[in-house]
Amino acid sequence: MNNEGKGDIPSTGVEPEVKSVSVKKRQSFFGERPLPAIEKAPRVLRYRSRRDFLVFGASTLAALAGAGYLLPQDTLTRLGVLQNMNSPAKEWFLNKALRIDDDVAEALYSVNRRVPTYTKSQITPLKNNYNGATPDPGYIPAWKLTLDGLASGLNISLDIRNLLTRFSVHEQITRLVCVEGWSAIAWWAGLRFDDLLRAYPPMSQAKWARVESSVNLDASGNSDPYFMSLDLATASHPQTLLATHFNGQPLTVDHGAPLRLLVPVKLGLKNVKAVTKLTYVAEEPRDYWAERGYSRYDGI
Amino acid sequence: MNHSTSACKTSTSTLPEQPGVLVVRKHHFLVRWSHWLNVAILLGLILSGISIYWASPVYQHKPDPNTGNFDVAADIGIWICAHVPGQHHYSSPSDWIYNHVSLGPGMLALALRLHWLCAYLFMLNGMVYVAGLVRGGGWRSLLPRWTDLLDALKMFRYYVGFPFAKLARRQWLHPRFNTKYNALQRAAYFSVPVAGFLSVATGWAIHKPMQLHWLAALFGGYNAARVWHFWLMWVYILFVVPHVILVFADGWDTSRSMIVGWSARVGRSEVVGNEQ
Numbered sequence: 001m002n003n004e005g006k007g008d009i010p011s012t013g014v015e016p017e018v019k020s021v022s023v024k025k026r027q028s029f030f031g032e033r034p035l036p037a038i039e040k041a042p043r044v045l046r047y048r049s050r051r052d053f054l055v056f057g058a059s060t061l062a063a064l065a066g067a068g069y070l071l072p073q074d075t076l077t078r079l080g081v082l083q084n085m086n087s088p089a090k091e092w093f094l095n096k097a098l099r100i101d102d103d104v105a106e107a108l109y110s111v112n113r114r115v116p117t118y119t120k121s122q123i124t125p126l127k128n129n130y131n132g133a134t135p136d137p138g139y140i141p142a143w144k145l146t147l148d149g150l151a152s153g154l155n156i157s158l159d160i161r162n163l164l165t166r167f168s169v170h171e172q173i174t175r176l177v178c179v180e181g182w183s184a185i186a187w188w189a190g191l192r193f194d195d196l197l198r199a200y201p202p203m204s205q206a207k208w209a210r211v212e213s214s215v216n217l218d219a220s221g222n223s224d225p226y227f228m229s230l231d232l233a234t235a236s237h238p239q240t241l242l243a244t245h246f247n248g249q250p251l252t253v254d255h256g257a258p259l260r261l262l263v264p265v266k267l268g269l270k271n272v273k274a275v276t277k278l279t280y281v282a283e284e285p286r287d288y289w290a291e292r293g294y295s296r297y298d299g300i
Numbered sequence: 301m302n303h304s305t306s307a308c309k310t311s312t313s314t315l316p317e318q319p320g321v322l323v324v325r326k327h328h329f330l331v332r333w334s335h336w337l338n339v340a341i342l343l344g345l346i347l348s349g350i351s352i353y354w355a356s357p358v359y360q361h362k363p364d365p366n367t368g369n370f371d372v373a374a375d376i377g378i379w380i381c382a383h384v385p386g387q388h389h390y391s392s393p394s395d396w397i398y399n400h401v402s403l404g405p406g407m408l409a410l411a412l413r414l415h416w417l418c419a420y421l422f423m424l425n426g427m428v429y430v431a432g433l434v435r436g437g438g439w440r441s442l443l444p445r446w447t448d449l450l451d452a453l454k455m456f457r458y459y460v461g462f463p464f465a466k467l468a469r470r471q472w473l474h475p476r477f478n479t480k481y482n483a484l485q486r487a488a489y490f491s492v493p494v495a496g497f498l499s500v501a502t503g504w505a506i507h508k509p510m511q512l513h514w515l516a517a518l519f520g521g522y523n524a525a526r527v528w529h530f531w532l533m534w535v536y537i538l539f540v541v542p543h544v545i546l547v548f549a550d551g552w553d554t555s556r557s558m559i560v561g562w563s564a565r566v567g568r569s570e571v572v573g574n575e576q
Contacts, residue, residue: 032440032479035324037566042321045562052560056336063340070417072410075403097417108511115510116517175522177509180408181356183522265510293409300510 070094098295105299111237115264118173118185123247126176126184128254132218135274137253139215145242145259149280151201160258164244166199167191172239177300178268179289188262190243194236202232202280209235210285211261211270212277228272229287229296230263232280239264242275267298323562326480328436332558334429341425342536344418349533350402351411358530373397419503426496441480442490451475451483459484488539495535502529 027033040048068076070093073086128134145163147156171189202209209230216226234240243262244251251257256273263270269289279285290296327335350373359372369375377396381387390396398405403414433439454475465472475482481489505516505525519525547554557563 030440030443032443033437035326035480035563037322037324038562039320039322040562041319045321045323049556049560056559059336063337067340067344070414072403072407072414074407074410078399078404094413094417097420098413100420101416105508105511108508110511113511116513175509177522178356179412181352181358181506181526183509289409293413295412300508 102295102297102299105295105297106231109234109265109299111233115174115239118175120173120187122185123173123187124183124185126186126246126255129178129268130217130254130273132216132224133221134254135215135217137257139274140253140257143258143274143276145275146277147196147200147280148277149203149206151203153203156200160244163191163242163259167195169244170241171245172241172264174239174262174264176262176264176268176271179294179298187247188241188243189245189248190241190259190262192238193240193242193261193263194238196242196278197232197236203282205282206280207232208281208284210277210279210281211272211275212279213256213272213274214276215274226272226288227286228270229285229290230261230266230270231297234263234265234299237263237265265299267300269294270298321564322566323564324566325436325561326557326563327561328432328438329561330428330432331436331438332432332561334425334432335558337421337425338429341418341422344414345422346533346536347401347403348411348415348418350398351404351407352415353530354398354402354405355408358527367394369394419500422496423500426493426500429493438480442486442493444486444490445483448483448486451477452487455482455484488543491535492539495532495539499529499532502526502532505529 068081069085069090071079071085073084076085144157144159147158150156168191169189170192171187173185173187175183175185177183209232211228211230213226214223216224218224241262243256243260244258246252246255251260253274256275259275260273261271261275284296287296289298353373354371357371357373360370361372363370367378369378371394374394374397377398378393380396381390381393387396392399395405403411433442458472458475462472477483479486501515502519502525504512505519506522506529509516509522509525516522516525519528553563553565
């Protein structure tokens with residue numbers, strides 16, 4: 001390094017002015033330092049390199065095998081693996097990762113933390129995202145909300161007039177976030193789920209609500225009841241509504257008339273349309289989308 | 301990529317006769333492991349990420365009257381099938397992109413599971429990398445300097461001119477640096493962990509836009525954070541291509557050092573050592 005410039009390479013961390021002051025301060029904390037040179041017997045170097053390369057090769061093979069094992073069956077089929085690689089162990093492992101993420105979401109949740117609210121000028125269109133066919137509005141006149149698993153042991157049925165006269169109506173403009181990634185800011189009004197919980201307390205050991213819509217249809221228009229688990233901690237959040245109005249008007253059939261769950265701290269798929277039954281239970285109930293490979297807590 | 305080494309090797313002869321070989325510690329054990337693990341994890345994140353993107357593409361247009369397609373990524377696939385030889389008979393042109401650069405279309409639940417798994421591994425691996433940088437002191441070599449702007453231009457000029465000089469059989473000298481990395485390398489190696497941090501931050505912002513709404517707001521809101529997250533993926537892709545080419549071009553010592561940790565290019569450390 002014959003013409004190695006000295007002044008124009010501050011990266012060595014050696015600053016000429018400091019040189020004369022103190023030997024200890026010659027190297028700044030952030031300055032780059034020379035790579036530590038070590039002396040090794042060639043035999044040792046060869047042996048260690050061989051060991052490192054063997055470990056590297058074995059790890060690469062293990063990583064390839066692990067990745068191949070975890071890939072979805074459709075992907076493997078496309079890659080030419082025609083054998084079925086699904087197994088209970090694979091499902092267990094991937095669901096474990098999903099549950100860890102759910103536990104993180106649950107730890108992040110706070111009943112006191114409000115979600116952001118927006119102004120009317122920020123409202124965006126909300127499409128009808130019924131997964132199957134949209135139900136025929138014929139169910140609406142006879143619609144009732146049934147409550148089960150109450151502390152009283154009774155089975156309560158309420159119609160929309162009961163609900164709107166007994167409970168105060170709250171308005172909010174919040175964002176609905178879909179698991180697919182899109183979102184919409186919409187203006188909702190309805191009663192607080194928490195008010196319903198206070199008026200009709202669940203049995204003491206209840207930790208969950210099973211939220212059900214019996215009018216839900218599949219893509220070909222056949223009955224496909226929608227059921228979803230909701231932890232009562234989330235149900236009692238002040239922004240969790242049993243919404244009856246959308247954009248200042250009573251809900252249309254597209255948006256789950258006459259009453260839908262609006263739970264902005266959860267993914268859209270938990271915001272059940274046309275709720276027909278709430279059942280309070282001690283154990284986590286089944287969940288429509290969790291049975292189709294999605295997470296079950298879905299806190300956002 | 302320290303090309304000044306060959307000139308320095310002669311200076312080892314000034315040292316007293318020693319039975320061993322002199323090597324420098326280049327990459328800490330934890331840095332090496334996290335580097336290779338990252339190859340698999342990032343690949344998993346990108347492939348599953350594009351499968352997730354399929355469910356609700358960031359870039360959309362009004363549905364095409366003929367095909368009903370609204371996804372720009374699907375347009376690219378349709379274009380490829382129409383213009384690239386051998387792809388004319390592809391059965392579903394709108395899925396071409398997702399079939400070739402993702403786990404596949406229509407598997408959102410599976411892709412999400414793998415994305416979360418890889419994302420947690422990515423965060424853990426990032427911590428291992430930072431621990432390796434701290435323990436091995438390698439972080440100092442990555443810090444940007446004021447001289448980097450000019451030096452990076454010199455390196456850029458060198459890389460651009462290199463093929464032409466080779467063709468013209470002209471001598472084309474590598475700019476001299478006595479640091480572990482040249483300015484362009486340093487910019488790249490510094491950007492990747494920064495991008496990693498931003499990917500994690502934007503990932504949390506779109507994963508938990510309610511509980512972490514302040515984080516989403518930091519990136520301009522939920523929708524903007526999704527756009528950030530998408531383009532940060534391109535940082536890795538745009539990094540990896542020249543990275544792999546240049547590492548192989550630089551020689552066996554460079555590739556080997558990321559596996560064994562040491563480098564036989566001891567020149568620089570001696571020069572700096574002599575200066576002290």
